Amino acid sequence: MKNLFSLFAKNQSLIYKVFLFIISTLLIIYLLPKGGQFKYNFQKGKPWQYENLYAPFNFTIKKNEDTIKKEREEIKANAIPYFEYNGEVEAGVLEQFNTMLEARYIDSLYKTPKQAVAKLAGNLIAEVYKNGLTDEIHTYDDNRLIYLKKGNEIEERNYSQLFKKENLNKKVRELVQKNNFEDVQVLLYNILNEVFESNVKLNSKLTEASIEAEIKTLNPNRGIIEKGGRIIAKGEVVEGDKFQILESLRAEFQSQIWSKNNYLWLLVGYSMLVSLVFLMLFLFLKNYRPYIYNNNTKVTFIFFNIFLMVFLTTLVLKVHSDYVYVVPICILPLILKAFFDPRVGLFVHVLTILLLGFIVPNSFEYMFLQFIAGIVTILTVSELYKRANLFISVGQITLIYILGYFAFFVIQEGNIQTLEWENFGYFILCGLATLFAHPLIYFYEKIFGLVSDVSLLELSDTNSKLLKELSNKAPGTFHHSLNVANLAEASANEIGANSMLVRVGALYHDIGKMLNPTMFTENQANSINSHNELDPKESAQIIIEHVIKGIEIARKNNLPDRIIDFIRTHHGTSLVYYFYKKEREQQGSANKEDFIYPGPIPFSKETAILMMADSVEAASKSLKDPSSSIIDEFVEKIINNQMAQGQFLNANITFKEIEMIKKVLKKKLNNIYHLRVEYPE
Structure with a gap:
């Protein structure tokens, strides 16, 4: 166990x-369609690339979507609309008309007797409400057949037989002219216009139901292919009926062939x-x-x-x-x-x-x-x-x-x-x-917990809390980090590495020096060196610990792992040679393990670039009266020494790329230490 x-x-x-x-x-299988894959691949407008295809079984030819859509549209366009007839409206309209006529008719103003006007209006109302009055506006033709629903009975009518309220003025004018009642035309029109009420309305629900019922009866098929019949020949273009027949065969194949058994x-x-x-x-x-x-x-x-x-x-x-x-x-x-x-x-x-x-x-x-x-x-x-x-x-x-x-x-x-x-x-x-x-x-x-270039851009801001703290506590280290960042970024651009990543890694690689800044020469404001009073082994441990402390500070400040990798690897497993040599001189011998950084060695192009740029920039401070040849020799010596120690074995970087990086570093250092003209005082 x-x-x-x-x-x-x-x-x-x-x-x-x-x-x-x-x-x-x-999970992917669950999302995939649960039907067989048709073994022939074909495209509309392209030749059939296989041998002659014969129907493996009887199947129906499906109508394509456009045909079915067109048939549906035709059904909707030709569907007979249903109108609801209300027979109770006529009596109320007639009663209301007689009441208003009684109130508005003045004997001295009209020649036509009141009884004649009432009779004429009664005949008109009866005629209008016989087939129905509607105030709705539709786009139907006058000859369009409609269904008029009167209670439980359905009667057929032409749409033109429905009386439209908009035609009232014309109808009144025809009646009064026919009966020589022109003097009451305005009175008759005004009262009828007020009392007329629609008693026929389109029954949308019933009309839509009939359309849906008719659509459901549509046959999705338009023919049958018998077993053994040739569907398409080799080289024939897949288009028109051929395409639709192949689509029908594919659909039938997936529904008929693939069952629970397979x-x-x-x-x-x-x-x-x-x-x-x-x-x-x-x-x-x-x-x-x-x-x-x-x-x-x-x-x-x-x-x-x-x-x-x-x-x-x-x-x-x-x-x-x-x-x-x-x-x-x-x-x-x-x-x-x-x-x-x-x-x-x-x-x-x-x-x-x-x-x-x-x-x-x-x-x-x-x-x-x-x-x-x-x-x-x-x-x-x-x-x-x-x-x-x-x-x-x-x-x-x-x-x-x-x-x-x-x-x-x-x-x-x-x-x-x-x-x-x-x-x-x-x-x-x-x-x-x-x-x-x-x-x-x-x-x-x-x-x-990943990091992208967008986050790297935010981390590269030198006004961020951590970098501000570094510049305040260890200004020399901060300045060194900026120089290393510039060198590393230029080198990364030269070989096509991630320049933004290596720049950010360079800015944060020495943050561990914040905890004990005066123990590092770049932060010593005077000529007093704190290491003079310490044992070489103790000094080496302080120097080595800036890597471990840097990792701790980075994790505390939630820096991404990709940035912490630069802190861990920027010295690899190299030797703190100065104190190792000093220990040997004082004691006669020294344990190398006490003076080696814990590593790991760089494992990417970017971390390898930082190691080179960091070593070169730090060591360049010791150069006295640097010339172009001295700088070139100096860069070659440092990077070749790192290669000899096997520091780049895990990094996917080539000899050619290392040579390109050397050239960039030499050029940059020559620009930094270029000779100035001595101006007279």
């Missing part, structure tokens, strides 16, 4: 990775493919990015982002497949590049697109566009802390999407007449969503 526990403790990092591998695979085999196939994708990711990290592979937090971060992209795409596809390009997939390589490097960003992006190929429709078109957009993201996004760069890159990504989609559409359709321009809006929305990268990076930094 004890051995088992010991084995578990020893391999807990590997066990965690296996667990992460299994969980990620299961569902297990489907899961086995998915498991193998998804596992291969994640296995490739692990192998890539192990062989080419061991610093990521050995950090479980960083590995978890990468897997989380892959799952997030697959989950968001699946979620959007459930709403509507047209919205698939709204998902900002390019945010994945952008974020990974911000935290790691472009190669990691592109590799993970490619693997994620391969997984999404199982989910999205028109997978070839989708994958092609996303591959190109991902490459553009990697090539264009640089110095993310500069806000303008992100906007420019997002604009370029959106343009690539639009151009790529337009090209595919032209290839498939052969024209632009049917181009749906609103689809370009999805790409613009995708670009806007990609701008969410900045707040997402901040969120990831807090959750996973």
